Amino acid sequence: MDADYLPFHPAPKVPDFTPPAGAVDAHCHVFGPADTFPYSAKRKYTPCDAPKEKLFALRDHLGFSRNVIVQASCHGTDNAALVDALETAGPLARGVAVVSPDVTDAELDAMDKAGVRAVRFNFVKRLVDDTPREVFTGIAERITKLGWHIVVYFEAPDLEDLAPFLTSLPGIIVVDHMGRPDVSKGADHPDFDRFIALMAENDNIWVKVSCPERLTVAGPPYDDVVPFSRRLVEAFPDRVLWGTDWPHPNMKSHMPDDGQLVDVIPRIATTEDARRKLLIDNPMRLYWPEETKS
Numbered sequence: 001m002d003a004d005y006l007p008f009h010p011a012p013k014v015p016d017f018t019p020p021a022g023a024v025d026a027h028c029h030v031f032g033p034a035d036t037f038p039y040s041a042k043r044k045y046t047p048c049d050a051p052k053e054k055l056f057a058l059r060d061h062l063g064f065s066r067n068v069i070v071q072a073s074c075h076g077t078d079n080a081a082l083v084d085a086l087e088t089a090g091p092l093a094r095g096v097a098v099v100s101p102d103v104t105d106a107e108l109d110a111m112d113k114a115g116v117r118a119v120r121f122n123f124v125k126r127l128v129d130d131t132p133r134e135v136f137t138g139i140a141e142r143i144t145k146l147g148w149h150i151v152v153y154f155e156a157p158d159l160e161d162l163a164p165f166l167t168s169l170p171g172i173i174v175v176d177h178m179g180r181p182d183v184s185k186g187a188d189h190p191d192f193d194r195f196i197a198l199m200a201e202n203d204n205i206w207v208k209v210s211c212p213e214r215l216t217v218a219g220p221p222y223d224d225v226v227p228f229s230r231r232l233v234e235a236f237p238d239r240v241l242w243g244t245d246w247p248h249p250n251m252k253s254h255m256p257d258d259g260q261l262v263d264v265i266p267r268i269a270t271t272e273d274a275r276r277k278l279l280i281d282n283p284m285r286l287y288w289p290e291e292t293k294s
């Protein structure tokens with residue numbers, strides 16, 4: 001089965017920036033391999049196989065300690081590849097699943113045991129068919145009982161319509177990829193101000209300052225995306241997460257060097273304190289609370 005976008009970088013550089021010991025890559029994926037974990041019949045793209053062994057080797061190569069593995073749309077609501085990776089990684093990984101409304105309590109419990117700590121609600125129209133909001137509400141009520149949180153993926157033009165729904169959801173809400181701003185407008189544009197205001201008004205909304213490679217117009221080294229991430233890190237130092245987004249599904253313009261993505265970190269989190277929060281304290285509090293001292 002051929003992927004319909006670029007393959008991931010075959011040999012990323014060792015980053016110039018060395019992450020602090022215990023750093024977490026809080027947004028990455030495992031895909032397949034398709035002969036063991038087939039892709040969803042409803043998928044909108046076919047990825048390259050990106051198996052757990054490659055992800056864990058990349059983690060070590062980049063100098064990270066742990067991963068948060070996020071279920072992507074190409075695997076639909078079949079979380080088998082994710083759970084398999086979590087079982088292999090043990091305490092070194094946690095997961096974000098995508099579930100259908102008919103998931104059973106026993107299935108949720110099994111995922112919890114494997115290390116799943118959140119569900120993802122995907123609103124990106126090119127990736128998924130529309131899900132009625134009451135379906136998401138029903139899932140949210142069930143998973144918060146497990147102590148899980150919700151990860152949401154949407155694009156900036158949809159924020160205005162979605163905001164009332166997002167703020168009605170219970171518990172912590174993590175927004176993927178900064179809510180996908182249009183970086184050509186600049187980080188002080190009213191559209192991005194609106195997102196900043198949403199976070200300022202809602203303490204339970206967190207954000208991943210990830211995906212410069214997806215958001216950039218200028219290309220590497222992502223000078224046009226840095227001001228957005230930096231603004232969020234400075235405004236909300238205790239509610240930001242960082243991730244590689246390996247293996248970068250759907251990247252058609254260029255495939256990033258993951259080492260170069262790590263080198264963006266000190267440009268968006270400019271103090272040691274900010275980097276410790278971004279890479280260790282925040283993801284540990286959310287995904288490994290049992291290891292976090294109060």
Ligand code: 0GY
Pocket residue numbers: 071072073074122127153176214245248249250
């Ligand atoms: C990402 C981004 C993308 C894909 C998915 O679920 C997915 O398929 O999230 C994208 O195409 O923007 O986070 O990997």
